[in-house]
Amino acid sequence: MQASPDKPAVPPPVNTALAALPVYQPGRPIEEVARELGLPPDDILKLASNENPLGPSPKALAALQEALSRVNLYPDGNAFYLKQKLAAHLGVQPANLLLGNGSNELIELVGHAYMTHGVEVVVSEFCFAVYPLVTQLFGANLVTVPARHYAHDLGAMQRAITPRTRVVFVANPNNPTGTTVPAAELLRFARAVPPHVLLVVDEAYVEFLDSPPDLLSEVRTGALPNLLLLRTFSKIYGLAGLRLGYGIGVPELIALLEKARQPFNVNALAQAAALAALDDAEHVQRTRENNAQGLRFFEAAFARLGLEFLPSAANFILVRVGDGQRVFEAMQRQGVIVRPMGSYALGEWIRITIGTPPQNERCLRALQTALNQR
Numbered sequence: 020m021q022a023s024p025d026k027p028a029v030p031p032p033v034n035t036a037l038a039a040l041p042v043y044q045p046g047r048p049i050e051e052v053a054r055e056l057g058l059p060p061d062d063i064l065k066l067a068s069n070e071n072p073l074g075p076s077p078k079a080l081a082a083l084q085e086a087l088s089r090v091n092l093y094p095d096g097n098a099f100y101l102k103q104k105l106a107a108h109l110g111v112q113p114a115n116l117l118l119g120n121g122s123n124e125l126i127e128l129v130g131h132a133y134m135t136h137g138v139e140v141v142v143s144e145f146c147f148a149v150y151p152l153v154t155q156l157f158g159a160n161l162v163t164v165p166a167r168h169y170a171h172d173l174g175a176m177q178r179a180i181t182p183r184t185r186v187v188f189v190a191n192p193n194n195p196t197g198t199t200v201p202a203a204e205l206l207r208f209a210r211a212v213p214p215h216v217l218l219v220v221d222e223a224y225v226e227f228l229d230s231p232p233d234l235l236s237e238v239r240t241g242a243l244p245n246l247l248l249l250r251t252f253s254k255i256y257g258l259a260g261l262r263l264g265y266g267i268g269v270p271e272l273i274a275l276l277e278k279a280r281q282p283f284n285v286n287a288l289a290q291a292a293a294l295a296a297l298d299d300a301e302h303v304q305r306t307r308e309n310n311a312q313g314l315r316f317f318e319a320a321f322a323r324l325g326l327e328f329l330p331s332a333a334n335f336i337l338v339r340v341g342d343g344q345r346v347f348e349a350m351q352r353q354g355v356i357v358r359p360m361g362s363y364a365l366g367e368w369i370r371i372t373i374g375t376p377p378q379n380e381r382c383l384r385a386l387q388t389a390l391n392q393r
């Protein structure tokens with residue numbers, strides 16, 4: 020039958036889990052907002068997706084140029100060179116590493132491997148939106164543990180584990196709150212999670228921490244076969260557009276998860292750029308310094324304006340502005356994209372990614388203008 024405007028096309032009924040699934044709401048793309056406002060894309064400032072405001076490493080850009088002429092070839096499906104280099108960088112073995120099309124893909128692989136009907140997945144209130152989405156997609160039951168002062172309550176999360184629990188997610192630092200759990204507490208928690216439960220510690224922002232918890236040594240010794248660390252080239256390395264994340268775990272766990280991935284899930288350009296980015300410690304260090312300075316700038320400004328905020332250990336900050344959706348829209352009209360938090364049940368807050376000093380100043384001015392329009 021033909022679809023017509025008054026008679027929408029009806030696809031065959033989908034799996035019930037998918038039918039009930041909400042849609043992930045990403046930060047709004049610059050081009051889309053530029054079109055809406057009738058402004059050139061260069062006039063739009065996006066501080067909504069925790070991207071690196073300094074751009075990619077120049078070394079990564081040069082490697083990309085060089086790799087372009089070979090995109091007629093399939094990538095190395097096992098990413099031999101990247102795994103070698105990353106393993107050396109981390110002090111682990113290549114067999115400890117699983118690469119993904121962004122660490123988001125790795126979260127989905129965890130779903131393929133461990134989530135099904137009847138299984139419980141434990142997360143914290145205010146957790147990264149992708150964990151509940153993947154849990155629901157696979158028809159598993161989400162168990163959300165109330166946060167403590169907006170941060171993970173590891174004691175309560177431990178008590179939420181039952182014989183039916185198969186996965187626990189902890190993001191440290193957490194997105195969107197920017198909170199961390201003390202290193203010693205996280206280590207104690209990791210050792211206390213029972214062997215039938217996969218503990219996923221998402222360390223997407225770990226490079227921004229001054230003294231990160233040392234979970235890698237638990238992987239090195241093989242002490243925790245149920246621990247999977249997730250990291251990414253999207254944040255401090257500035258390669259979000261290329262989609263590359265990695266998991267770290269014991270070889271036996273990695274081998275299981277490998278079975279669930281597509282043979283060429285990490286493209287050749289991403290592999291080339293990441294290899295070069297790992298050589299650019301200076302770019303990472305500059306990013307870290309810019310971020311620390313930007314966090315101090317926003318924290319001082321919010322304190323001055325009497326706005327509640329959560330002290331952040333990551334490259335973004337959550338600030339309480341009243342009606343977050345209204346403030347988000349009012350800032351967007353000024354060409355500044357931040358992230359409204361309604362979908363995280365934090366409707367009074369917005370999340371701002373730390374930019375360069377001029378970007379931070381422009382963002383703050385837009386925020387003040389938005390607040391004054393109240």
Ligand SMILES: *Cc1c(COP(=O)(O)O)cnc(C)c1O
Binds near residue numbers: 120123190252263
């Ligand atoms: C940004 C982010 C990721 C990384 O996503 P990629 O798919 O690697 O771009 C993973 N986890 C959290 C908590 C994040 O904020």
